[in-house]
Amino acid sequence: MQEGTDDIKEIIRDDVLGSIKELLNLGFHIGEGEKSINLTIGLLLLLTFTIIATKFILRWLRNIFTRRMKQEDKQKFTSVFRFLNYVIYLIAVLVTLSAAGVDITLIITASAALFVGLGLALQELFKDVLGGIFIIVDKSLQVGDVVEVDGKVGKVFEIKLRTTRALTRDDKVLILPNHKFISDIVYNYTQNHRTTREKVSVGVAYGSDVDLVTKILEDVANNQQQVLKNPKPFVLFEDFGDSALIFSIFFFTDDTFRDPRIKSEMRYKINAQFKENNVSIPFPQRDIHIIQPKQ
Numbered sequence: 001m002q003e004g005t006d007d008i009k010e011i012i013r014d015d016v017l018g019s020i021k022e023l024l025n026l027g028f029h030i031g032e033g034e035k036s037i038n039l040t041i042g043l044l045l046l047l048t049f050t051i052i053a054t055k056f057i058l059r060w061l062r063n064i065f066t067r068r069m070k071q072e073d074k075q076k077f078t079s080v081f082r083f084l085n086y087v088i089y090l091i092a093v094l095v096t097l098s099a100a101g102v103d104i105t106l107i108i109t110a111s112a113a114l115f116v117g118l119g120l121a122l123q124e125l126f127k128d129v130l131g132g133i134f135i136i137v138d139k140s141l142q143v144g145d146v147v148e149v150d151g152k153v154g155k156v157f158e159i160k161l162r163t164t165r166a167l168t169r170d171d172k173v174l175i176l177p178n179h180k181f182i183s184d185i186v187y188n189y190t191q192n193h194r195t196t197r198e199k200v201s202v203g204v205a206y207g208s209d210v211d212l213v214t215k216i217l218e219d220v221a222n223n224q225q226q227v228l229k230n231p232k233p234f235v236l237f238e239d240f241g242d243s244a245l246i247f248s249i250f251f252f253t254d255d256t257f258r259d260p261r262i263k264s265e266m267r268y269k270i271n272a273q274f275k276e277n278n279v280s281i282p283f284p285q286r287d288i289h290i291i292q293p294k295q
Contacts, residue, residue, distance in 0.1 A: 050096040051089065054089060065081075124177070124179070129161055131180070132160065132163075134181075135159060136159065140188075141164065141191075142156070143159060146188075153189075161178075195253070196254075196259075198253060200266050201248040202246075202249075203241055203244025203281060205245075206245060210237065214247070216277065217247060217270065218249070224266055226253050226255050233251040242284065244281070
């Protein structure tokens, strides 16, 4: 009696396993001959499991690597890691297909032309992504840096994998493709430190008291709020111009982004001080000689 029951259970189990196997083997063929791909329900379930497992593993690795990072570094690492995710997912899928007995050379061969076409069409995108990775890895650009690209000055407020965004001095958003930072000349005013040296130049009439001019320029710089007291501002007598003596007041500031407003305020004050002290700012003069033709 017991043996009969065991036989029935074994027959039922074999039937269930056979049904499950038949269900998993349901599908269709892609291609013909030995190079064909048998796309079954079992293979699709295996690929789904692989993708889900890869997702959890990548999330676990990201949490391990970023656990002790600062928030800014964590965001940069996440941007690079997100780009690598696509490559890892592709490798995981190909390995799973190969392990399941699928000849992946057919997939690679069939998609080779597609990859070449995409590579040519998206080469600018790839350059931007590589530029973003270089920026993030070597830290050549930081949030808060003041940069000049193609004659435009902006303060960086966001660095993404493909683009960098900066706020210009007239409150407009400047979107810069990241490849510009590796292929073009870019001035980073604040990479080494936040302090930069600036200057305001002015010409005074020949015969002016140069010591008085020097004192006025120094006083204006020392009384300007955004000008640093250390290093001290200094004046250079730069040149003998065509119509004027050229002086420049050099000063240091840690507010480079507002540099045009600082210089404008200083020019207002210099002009007012020159008027009070009778120092004239000349305009270009030319002597014109009119030669009368001989009769």
